[in-house]
Amino acid sequence: MPQPDPAHSAPATSASPRPVAPGLHMVSTPIGAARDITLRALDILAGADVLAAEDTRSLRRLLEIHGIRLGTRPLLAYHDHNGAQMRPRILAALAAGQSVAYASEAGTPLVADPGYQLAREAIAAGHAVLAAPGASAVLAALAVAGLPSDRFCFLGFAPSQAGARRSFLAEAAAIPATLVFYESPKRIHRFLAEAAEALGGERRCALCRELTKRFEEVIRGTLAEVAEAIAGREIKGEIVLLVDRAGAESGHDGADLDAALSDLLTRHSLREAVDMLAAARSLPRRQVYQRALALSRDAPDAP
Numbered sequence: 001m002p003q004p005d006p007a008h009s010a011p012a013t014s015a016s017p018r019p020v021a022p023g024l025h026m027v028s029t030p031i032g033a034a035r036d037i038t039l040r041a042l043d044i045l046a047g048a049d050v051l052a053a054e055d056t057r058s059l060r061r062l063l064e065i066h067g068i069r070l071g072t073r074p075l076l077a078y079h080d081h082n083g084a085q086m087r088p089r090i091l092a093a094l095a096a097g098q099s100v101a102y103a104s105e106a107g108t109p110l111v112a113d114p115g116y117q118l119a120r121e122a123i124a125a126g127h128a129v130l131a132a133p134g135a136s137a138v139l140a141a142l143a144v145a146g147l148p149s150d151r152f153c154f155l156g157f158a159p160s161q162a163g164a165r166r167s168f169l170a171e172a173a174a175i176p177a178t179l180v181f182y183e184s185p186k187r188i189h190r191f192l193a194e195a196a197e198a199l200g201g202e203r204r205c206a207l208c209r210e211l212t213k214r215f216e217e218v219i220r221g222t223l224a225e226v227a228e229a230i231a232g233r234e235i236k237g238e239i240v241l242l243v244d245r246a247g248a249e250s251g252h253d254g255a256d257l258d259a260a261l262s263d264l265l266t267r268h269s270l271r272e273a274v275d276m277l278a279a280a281r282s283l284p285r286r287q288v289y290q291r292a293l294a295l296s297r298d299a300p301d302a303p
Contacts (some may be wrong), residue, residue, distance in 0.1 A: 020044055022097045023094065024118070024130070031212055050099070050100045094122060094125070111136060148245065188239055189230065192226060195243065273292060
């Protein structure tokens with residue numbers, strides 16, 4: 001929920017809201033500090049004909065902080081549990097030529113957010129879908145993690161079932177990019193241990209907690225080091241975990257690893273090639289094995 005800033009004392013909007021063009025406006029909202037919202041987003045929230053929100057309490061609080069009157073405008077709850085029932089009402093408003101502002105509970109709509117189906121159906125019906133960009137936990141974490149940001153992969157929350165989670169992490173191990181996960185404070189200790197096993201405990205990572213909020217914290221190190229750093233601690237708040245790509249520490253990129261593996265596989269069995277390369281480059285055997293399997297599947301003469 002947005003938190004007011006001590007320095008914020010006056011409404012950011014004018015008494016007369018600006019007209020908002022018809023269409024579905026996807027409005028990014030703060031992930032913590034209430035002042036992390038754009039002036040354009042405030043204009044849209046002040047002037048839209050209809051407001052919809054993943055959490056209406058959070059949006060009401062944000063409107064109150066910034067001095068925006070809801071008035072007689074409808075404020076509709078739209079979330080995972082009522083989407084099928086609410087979409088026809090929102091689409092009817094769009095069909096009537098109204099402007100609808102949809103706000104995520106925190107951050108950018110459609111990023112770990114139920115707005116995807118709403119945007120998809122609005123587009124299919126021929127309505128304008130517009131973004132009012134702003135705060136994003138993914139981008140905020142990338143900015144402070146100290147890990148490569150030239151290529152990253154957002155993976156969201158891991159599956160809750162153990163078997164599905166193992167497969168999820170095994171697939172993630174071979175992605176040649178900085179990995180971005182969301183995780184709950186109740187599961188973060190277990191997830192770090194499982195990530196260290198699946199991805200390699202020596203992979204660099206950054207655990208970003210409560211970004212832009214009062215108790216913001218970033219813990220950097222290897223997966224093994226960060227797991228040890230929070231062992232026994234009760235962790236609270238929203239968490240983004242970033243994990244460096246495989247082999248980054250030793251200076252080997254994905255293409256270099258694949259080339260070396262391809263050469264070894266022409267002269268050795270898969271197991272021998274994996275063992276030799278993992279030992280030679282001090283890489284996790286699991287990581288090298290996953291890449292070898294992928295290369296074997298993609299080979300022209302593969303069955």
